[in-house]
Structures are given as structure tokens and as C-alpha cells.
Amino acid sequence: MLHPISRRSLLGGIAATGALAMVHPFSARAAAGQAHLRIMETTDLHVHVFPYDYYGDKPNDTMGLARTASLIGQIRAEAQNSILIDNGDFLQGNPMGDYIAYQRGMKDGDMHPIIAAMNVLGYDGGTLGNHEFNYGLDFLFKVIAGANFPLVCANLARGTLAANPRDDDLFLKPYTILERTITDGAGATHPIKIGLIGFVPPQIMTWDARHLTGNAATRDIVRTAEAWVPEMREKGCDLVIALSHSGIGQQEWAENLENASVPLAAVPGIDAIVTGHSHLDFPGPKFDGLAGVDNAAGTISGKPGVMGGFWGSHLGLIDLLLERDGSSWKIASHTCEARPIYERVDRKVVALVPDTPAVLAAAKAEHEATLAYVRTAVGKTSAPLQSYFALVADDPSVQIVSQAQTWYVTDMLKHTEWNDLPVLSAAAPFKAGGRGGADYYTEVPAGDIAIKNVADLYLYPNTVQAVVVTGADVKDWLEMSAGIFNQIAPGAVDADLINGDFPSYNFDVIDGVSYRIDLTQPAKYSSKGELLDAEANRIQDLKFNGQPIDPEQKFIVATNNYRAGGGGNFPGIAPEKVIFQAPDTNRDVIVRYIIEQGTINPSADDNWSFAPAGGATVLFASSPRAGAFVEAVKTMKIEPAGDGADGFALFRITL
Template sequence: MQSITAPHPISRRSLLGGLAASSALAMLHPFSARAAANQAHLRIMETTDLHVHVFPYDYYGDKPNDTVGLARTASIIDAIRAEATNSVLVDNGDFLQGNPMGDYIAYKRGMKEGDLHPIIAAMNVLGYDCGTLGNHEFNYGLDFMFNVLNGANFPIVCANLTRGALAANAREDALFLKPYVILDRKVKDGAGQEHAIRIGLIGFVPPQIMTWDAKNLEGKANARDIVKAAEAFVPQMREEGADIVVALSHSGIGQQDYAENLENASVPLAAIDGIDAIVTGHSHLDFPGPKFEGFAGVDNTKGLISGKPGVMGGFWGSHLGLIDLLLERDGTAWRVISSTSEARPIYRREEKKVIAQVGDKADVLAAAQKDHEATLAYVRTPVGKTSAPLYSYFALVADDPSVQIVSQAQIWYIRDMLKDTEHKDLPVLSAAAPFKAGGRGGADYYTDVPAGDIAIKNVADLYLYPNTVQAVVIDGDQVRNWLEMSAGIFNQVAPGSVDAELINAGFPSYNFDVIDGVTYEIDLTQPAKFDKDGNLVSAAATRIQNLQFDGKPIDPTQRFVVVTNNYRAGGGGNFPDIASDKVIFVAPDTNRDVIVRYIVEQGTINPSADANWKFVRLKDTSVVFDSSPKARQFLSQVKAVAIEDAGESAEGFARFRIKL
């Protein structure tokens, strides 16, 4: 591709002003407005990682959600098309699984030949030009996936999914789908003249599907390295007359240097000669955006990946990805002479409030209405039972059932995921934190699921955030420091104190990780080793006492797998030594989905806390903390610490006392 230089000076401010969506007459993009004769504006619109989110609805919380939904994204597509004289609409994969509607179709309604899946019905309304596969398309098996794909009114392409073993080279692979399509289209130039153009679209899926979905794919399919497949097929597309080649990369924006079978291969993929633009996804982020500042091979300001126009359109319909290309006709060939990229959101945040920026597209809602209503009935139906209540009223002061069940599910999941890897023999620990623990959320902001039937929507009470599972490998010393960081939630208490305030209100509860698989005590007389931002403030402090694994003092050099979420494993909370360089497993599944699967498999879960941590006893010392008045009914169930009612507190809270 030719180097990208703008033929007209366009400031980013004036450009974004011209790009603003409007329910009234759309303003032409500057490329359409200013294109000369023999120049044409081509807009590439992308959805990615929809995960069956047609409606703006949170099925776990059983309530509307203005941050998601293809029906919302769709409502701006017509206006966005009107901003450009020429456009194509593509989907970048992961549309088939990821919320309860997907599970309802797969596990309850089923897919017979000729059935139409609600996500495909919704996408057919919008007139997609092409799509590719994501890793979650395989979660329900190949037969299910192909039954769904048969209903699409647009081609689905994938250049690196093979039937069985890999051939000697990619061009000889027996593929399940076409590796690419070439669309024969007409484009209008700046003088209003129509010209023929051939737009090539090629798709890729992460080769890690062979690990993540081995039970569905082993012996039936294989996946070739993304870059190697592209190196084989992109020249072939050019040989067949593609003027412009766009890569549909269900792969994140990761490292610049090529390595075989990268999961996040979009930077080396974009560098391949012959690719003109790339739409990305998989990572559930938006590009251009602040998360990609400083990435090697990425120009976040210009929206370039390896010098090529690129975009990542968020997830669950949160954004519409846009790449605008200004093309120039040179003889009989087209070349890109300028570009802009944008991930256009469907909502904005004002402080903690979500403000919807668009409405729903009625015909998209109508396409999935029946299945939406059936899904609501599904999530409200029990999927298992809990033998004990799940509550977080005492999650900050004692081992807790709402955290316990998360760890049980995470350990169950990661052991299965790692059973055939080099890490299979390492001991597995789990880190989980209470998300609903009062504080600024108020006296009702606690998990409370009674014993008995448990429905899918109850999982939202257990796990608020749509995090994904990740695992790190660390040593015993790093496990200790992880716990030292967590213990920063407690104020230092002098021996002999009476009713000292226990909780540091400035320390967020979601950073109070409990690590299951070890036992330990917390000495409140010690100062915190780390502050709430992860800074070392007292190097000699040792709040964590009697830390044991398998009944023995932990070996500082022993290696452990610790399963957690993508936020923590990626450095969220600034825990010492915990960052992406320690990550050994990145799951394709959310923590919520893992909990649901665990409940379904177990039938009846036993979430009783095992009291693997407690406070060091202090003579004649007491501390107080606040919780909901509803906590009083569970006082007798708390193990390892004696809690008593200490009266009322401010703002609707109840006060409780622990005699250490």
C-alpha cells in the first residue's frame, strides 16, 4: 500500500465534528465532501464481539442496559452510511455466544436445519456485506455453528480454520469456509462518476480455539497461524483482481514482532504487503483509544496499525467501528491516499451515569423479540440449587460464601483448561474479591441470594463485572505480597483498643482479594505494607502471618497458578508483581459464564466458607465495622470470628463488633 498522506489539511476537531451522528440530516464525511475526480471515499463499518447482544438488556441483572445491543448500534448505521458516498458493513466475529440468549438457543430452544438464530435474524436486517468467525462461535460445537451460519444472508469467511490436519501450505488447506470474498462494487468519485472497484475481505480466528474448544474441535478441525494464512491468501486475492484488501481480524492488537500462533496478531498481520486496512476485535476494547497509547507499531492518534488504517469497535454493540478511506484511481488501479478511524460509541458517561446517545432500531428488535422474551423466562428459571445462602454482609471481615463460590468455580474451570499444558502439575490457587460490600453503594449494596433455587440472573449478584478469566504463575513470596496488598483494607489497630474502626474506607472492596487454596492470618497491629495504590510504604510490615499451603509454611520459591480475572492479572489495582508478564492463560470465557457453568454441572452447590483466613487474636481488643441491618440474621453462620451487634450506624447501616 502507498504511504498515507492527507491531500487536504483536515484538523481532528473539525473532522470529528463532521463525523458526529445526528438524528437529522447526516453531514458528509470530509472525504466524500472533498474528493476530487478520480478520488472516492470508501467507508468500512464494523461490529465486533456482539456476543448475542441484540437488545439493550442485561439478562444477568434482569434490567435494561444502555451500553449494549446491536439494536442500538444499528440505529446509527443508516445515518453513518449517509455520511459516505460508498460503504460496506462487516462483522468481526464472536456473535454466537456470550450472554444468556446464546445459551438459551443452544441449550433450550436448539437449532434445527432451517432455523434462524436471533443474532443472525437481526444481522440480516442490516444488510451486512461479510463476516468472519470469532473463537466463541465454536463453544456449542461445529454442527450448531454451521446450522446458525446457514441462515446468514451474507458470506462468512475464515482463512485459517481447516478440516483436520494442516496441509503443506495454506493454499492447500481444506477449509470449512471460503478464506475470502471479493465484492464487485461501484463507487462514485468526487465528480459523481461511477467506477468499478473490487473489495477483498479476508477473515481470521485465533488459533487458540484448538485449546479453548478442544472438546468440540479435536480430531475435527485445526487452525493455522493467522499471519501465515494471510501471507498465502492475500497475494492470491490480488492475483484475482482485488483492488482493496481488508482483513477481518478476530484477533487483538498485541505485540509488534511476529511469533507463531499469536492470539493477538493484528499488528504483524496488518504489516503484510497487500493488506490495505484491518478491522480488529477479540480484546473488547475500542481503537483508536487511550488503552493503546504507546503500543509498538500502533499510531493511536491516526488510527494506524503497522501503518495501515485500523479500528476495533468495542464489544456487545458498544461502538460501531469506522474506517474511512480516501481512494485515488491511478490508471485502472485504486490506492489509499488518506484515512481516518473512529470507534463511535452508542453511549457516554457523565461521572457515574450512563447516557444513551442513540435509540433502538425497531426492525432489529422485532427480529429477535420472540427469543428475547423466551430468554427472560429462561434466566428467571432455576439452573441449580445452593445448599446455603450466598451473602456478602461480612465479606470484609471473615471468609465469605459469596466469594467462596466464585473461587470454587474458578478453580474447577482452570484445572480443566490447564490439564494438557505445561502448567498442569502446578498447585492452583484462586483470588476473588467481594464486589458488593456496602460502602458508597449504601446499606443495600450487598449480595443476598437465599438458599434453594438459583437462577442465572442471580449470578449478577455474585459477580458484577463482565471480566474474563485469566491465570498467572507466581511464587510463594509473590502470593504473600498479593495478600499483604489486600490486607491494606484494614486500619492499623493498637493492642488494647476498644471499638477501633476496622475498615479503611478509602480502600475499594474489589481490591480485597481472598486467596483460596492457602490458609493465613492477618495481624492488625502491623502497619499496611502497601498503600491502596500499590506503593510500598512499610517494607518491614508483615500483616500476613502463618501463611500455609497444604498444611505447611509456604515455600517462598514454590510456583503456583493463581486464577483471577483480566483486571487483576493485567495489573488492575497495582498489586505488587502482578501484571501481564505473569499471565499464562487468557480465557475466552467471562467469570460470570464460568460460575453459571459450574452451577449447572454441580446441580447443587455448597458455598459454605471454609474459614481459610482469620485475624490474629488480640487480648482485650475490639474493632467495629458497618454492614447492612439484614446482616443480623446471619451472625450465627460466620465462622472463625465472633461478631456481635453493636447498634445502629449512619446512613442506614448497622454497626457490628468483633472482639479480637
């Protein structure tokens, strides 16, 4: 058997807690010399062990490895042979991760709760994601030292790169070979060698430059695979599975693609691919019509592939019917699915599987300590903090971030050569629905504000940085941000407002200036920062201190290390423009600001709005809860417009 009985026993027979296990057709029809292999994938867990939303301080049935574990038990019971792998981004992403990193810490020999939970489930292997580096290399390697399974990464090297990928001084093994015994349809056992090779986005060198510059280097994902996969074949691998912490993007190869899974799957010698990073589920409707991807067949460049959602929302599942080919194995047939842990019925979330007690127990102490940590009050807010309209109007949840950043950077630079330059602040909404779902918004009532609320406002452990730019750069920065909106014809009726390919964390609002966005103009830049139309001019009436902005005037813009380092590919923003790198995270700065103020007033100052568009109406999706806050938006008319998909509500704006 591929999966030993001892590992199954750790789950306490969890398959019995769900629906009655049914044998998969591949297992039912496999003959002598044929075998059914199930490849199970988790990805982008982001420390979500419990089905619990620490930001909202309430249970949440859409997340949690303890729920995914019940699927794992069911799926193992449906097949004779299975392996379980993780595709990265397990270490950062919720307050439990921050509590361990910043409060409890990791000493040599300590066990991290996400690793403890994964050990319960008996993973066969895994790779690293980009968020594994957010807390630094020393922290990362103390954490993964506790894993009872191999972690691999082929394109992350110490120091600098060698002339050849095989000569790089890698932090982890590039691949591992699982030498297992597989049972065929007649009950006979055979040896099989399954190779796992892992990849991380090269962009970590930008996103976590403060931890990695001078200490690490990354290679292009596809070129790295081309170097190592032949060696895996030479060592007798029957199957090679790529663990790609990289999204499903363009078909054509380009150097150092962030979302490289389509050209990666095309590398000769790779048999199947598990993906992630994008927080989507594949096969799924969002991938219809994508070049190199067959959504119906579940293939990427013709190879079986899967992406298992995020936060434990799905279990990625590739079923292979293998046939003996001489002394080795080949894939005769396959099926792929991303199996969910919940469904939505009439806007309500319905859990499809129960908790797995052994997984909860592995992280119980840390869960309780995290609850105590996030419930600690640090001040008060005089107005509600909510992000339901953060993409369509100046927003209190973004406003407070900018207020704190401006306060901090002004103080830090007051005795420097930059003291006389005006300080602006750029901040983006992080929880604004989208791929996170209809519940993925911030809502903090007036009154006490706790650490959990600050973490809810600012999800990532970024550090504060400041750049010096010109007035022309400020305008281009905002032109890039305005790419989140579709172009709207004057007088249009109920046009879609939001470009779904543009992530909300790249919708920067710059405080300290005022401006309007003309949606009748085309976007100047694509979501990737590519120049689309040099003559486009969405940003209108851009003013500083009530006067048209001087394109030559210099400004300091407070932001984070991701943006200042080039994240999001904003025009004119690059590391050489950084004048200040703070030792403090943006979240810590927000906490300190609230403590100093005692009571904050986060009411939006309406420094930006949409320009008129001939009475056009546009639709956008938000939470059904947003209706209670419509009156808080003063710059436009917003009205309910019925139900949207996947639990969202639609709202109409008249321009």
C-alpha cells in the same frame, strides 16, 4: 452504490431517528475519480442484540446491536459508499446464547437470533472469533448457515495442516471478494473489488480443545496472511481488508501470537485492518505509545485500523478517500474512529442513539424466552453474593464457585485411584470492573437465587476439569495470580494497586489452603506467564490443614478446561496433568450444588489476605455501589477515596 437500496430499506429509515445526518468531508470534497468509502465494523457482540443486562435483569444503555444499528443508519446516510462487516465473537457471551445452545437447541434450518438481527442490517461479510467454538463445531455451522452474508477464516483447517497454507482443507473460504460499484465525487460509477480475509486466534485449540482436538487445526495469523494476500491481489482486489479477531499487541512477530494485529497489518498487500478480541476501542487512549501504533492517526503498522469496542458499545469506522490509479484504486487519505452508542455524564450513562425496531423484532421471541429461562429460581442464598472487592479480599462470588467445584470433583473421584488426595479448588472473579466498566460486577441479594444469578457468577460455558499438582505447583500457581498487583513500597502513600494489563479471570484464588500476599515483593511472573524474577516470593505463610505446605505433596485442584489446558500460561499447569474431564459445565455444577444444598452460605472464609506493608496505603477502583459492602471485608481496613475515572469510585486500603 456499494450498499444497495434494498438493504437500506430494511432499516426503516433509522438515520432519521438520530441526529441530522451530515455529509462526511471526504464525500463533500471528492472530485471526479475520487470516492469516499466507509468501512463499518462491529466486533465482540457476544449475542447482545437487546440493550438488556440479563444477569441484572434490567435494561442497559451501554450495549446492544439494536442501538449500534442506529449508528449504522446514520453513517450510511453520511456517505455515498459503505460496507458493514463483523469481526467475530457473536455467538456466545450472554444468557440468550446459553438459552439457545442448551435449552432450545439448533436444528438444521433454525435461525439464531444474533444472525437474524445481523441479516436485518445487511452485513457484507464477517469472520469468526474464538468464542464461536464454545458450543462445538456442529452448533456453529448450523448457526452460520442462516447468515445472508459470507463468513471467512483463513487459518482454521479441518483435521491437520497441510505443508502449505493454500493447501489446507479450510472450514470456510479464506477470503471473499466483494465486486461492487462505487460512486465518485462527480456522480460517475466505477467497479471496485474489495477483498475481506479473516483470522481467528490460534489459541482456540487450547481454549476449546474438547471440541477441536482431532477435528481442527490452526495456523499462525501472519504467516497465513502472507500466503493468501498475494492471491487476492492476483485476483484483482483493489483493497484488501483484514478481519482480525486478534488484539493490538506487540509489534514484533512471534509464532502463533494471540494478539497479532500489529504484525498482521504490516503484511504487504493489506490496506486496512479491523480488530477486536480485546474489548477495547481503537483509536483510544489505552493505545497511546504502543510500538507500531499511531493512536492519533488511527493507524496500525501504518495502515488504517479500528477496534469497535464490545457488546455493540461502539461502531468501528474507517473512512477512506480513494483515488483512481489507472484501472484500480488507491487510498489517498483516511480517518478512523470508534463511535460510541453512549456516554457517561456525572457517572450516569446517557444513551446517544435509540433502538432500531427491526433489529429488536428479529430477536424478540428469543429475548422473551431468555427472560423466562434466567428468572427460574434454583435455591436460596443466606448471604449476599457480590464481587465489588473480589480483587482485594476473599470474596463470596468466588467462594461459591470453589465450593461447588470441590463438592463436584470430590464426588466424581471418590471411587477412583485419586480418592485419597486432598481436593483444592481454583476460581477467579469474572465480573470485577476493569474493561467491563463501573457496572461490571455481580450483586445478588440474600434470598432466592436464579439461573441468571448463576450465569452472572460464572460467565463462560467452561467445563470442569481437575489436575494433579504438587505443593510447589500450588505456590507457583498463586505466584502467577499475584501478578495482578503492582509492587508496593513499604509506607507508600496511595499507590495504584492493580496492574491493569492483568485480566481478572487469571486472578485465581485457591481454596483449601491459606496464604498471604506480600505486595512489597516483585511479581514472579508477567501477565503472560513469563518468569520475571525467580527469587520473588509474594506468597507467604502458605499452609494446608494449618501446617506449612509440603512442596512434594500431591493435590487435586478443581478448575476449568481453559486453565487446565494451559489458558493464561500458568506455570506447571498443562494438559498432561489433567486427570479428570467432566461432561458438565462449571455453571451446571453450580446450579446442581445449589439445588442439592437448598440454601447456600457463600460467606468468604478469608483464606487469603495481604501481608502488612509498613502502613502503606493503596488505591483501587470499584463500583460506587461497593461502599455499601465495605463492612463485609474483615481482613483489612477499606475506606472511600473519592471519584475515579469512567464512573468508578476509588477506595483506599491501609496495609
